[in-house]
Amino acid sequence: MKVAENTVVVIDYTLTNNEGEVIDTSDGAGPLAYLQGFGNIIDGLEEALEGKQAGDKVKASIEPAKAYGERHDEMAQEVPKELFGGVENIELGMQFESETDDGPVMVTVVAITDDMVTVDGNHPLAGVHLNFDVTVREVREATEEELAHGHVHGDGGHHH
């Protein structure tokens, strides 16, 4: 069976950036199961896997537009530390929900000085070129329940 819309795809993957650093891998965590055509994974990887079958090895080099989008520098801003009055220790990498004109946005603390904190509303992988090394383990038809839920049930998917 080939990967097509409405199929369940089970993959092993390693994701690296252009510097060769591993950003994420299924190694150790176990394979990932996703539903093709439902936006469970980034667009670029769905495109690269379309038409593949169990046993295929796929290398995909994906530009930010088909991954987590471009970086928008204006989405990073410096705010006074006192605005975080309720937070005892602000640390790099902490995430907060911030209210904006476009609704709530997750922001990440990327810099701290004595009295200022820089928060960044970009996805941590925005602007990053992603290189996937994928092995397709299994392709099967999705169940009606999986299609209704928009995600895979069982190993590598949702448990509920």
Ligand code: ZN
């Ligand atoms: Zn479900």
